Amino acid sequence: MKPYHEIEPVEIFSGTIWEAGMLKSLLEDAEIEAFLKDEFTGTMAPWYTAGGGAGAVKVIVSSSDYKQAEAIVDEFNKNIRQGEQ
Numbered sequence: 338m339k340p341y342h343e344i345e346p347v348e349i350f351s352g353t354i355w356e357a358g359m360l361k362s363l364l365e366d367a368e369i370e371a372f373l374k375d376e377f378t379g380t381m382a383p384w385y386t387a388g389g390g391a392g393a394v395k396v397i398v399s400s401s402d403y404k405q406a407e408a409i410v411d412e413f414n415k416n417i418r419q420g421e422q
Contacts, residue, residue, distance in 0.1 A: 347403050348374070350396040350410050357394040360413050367409055369402045 349371075350360055357373050364371040374395040398406045 343400075345400045346397045347400050348395045349398050349403065349406050350413075352394060354394045356417065357396050360396050360410065363409055363413060364396070364398065364406055367405065369398055369406050369409070371396055371398050371406070373397070 350357065352360075354373075354376060357376070361371045361373060374397050376394050396410075
């Protein structure tokens, strides 16, 4: 684990409020603290937070949890893509 002063917030995902909320729940179930960035503005006026309004709500995790969170995000993205087919 990194010393406290080297731990930084890292954006690990961006998407709709629904996707970001589901992913945040999955991360918390794995005991990874996460929070949503731009959840209100990204929902009400997504063009303010992201170009064209795509990926307006972000999921943020600690840099010390990034590797573990990345595996969960990869699985989440794989399942989302399968659901779209």
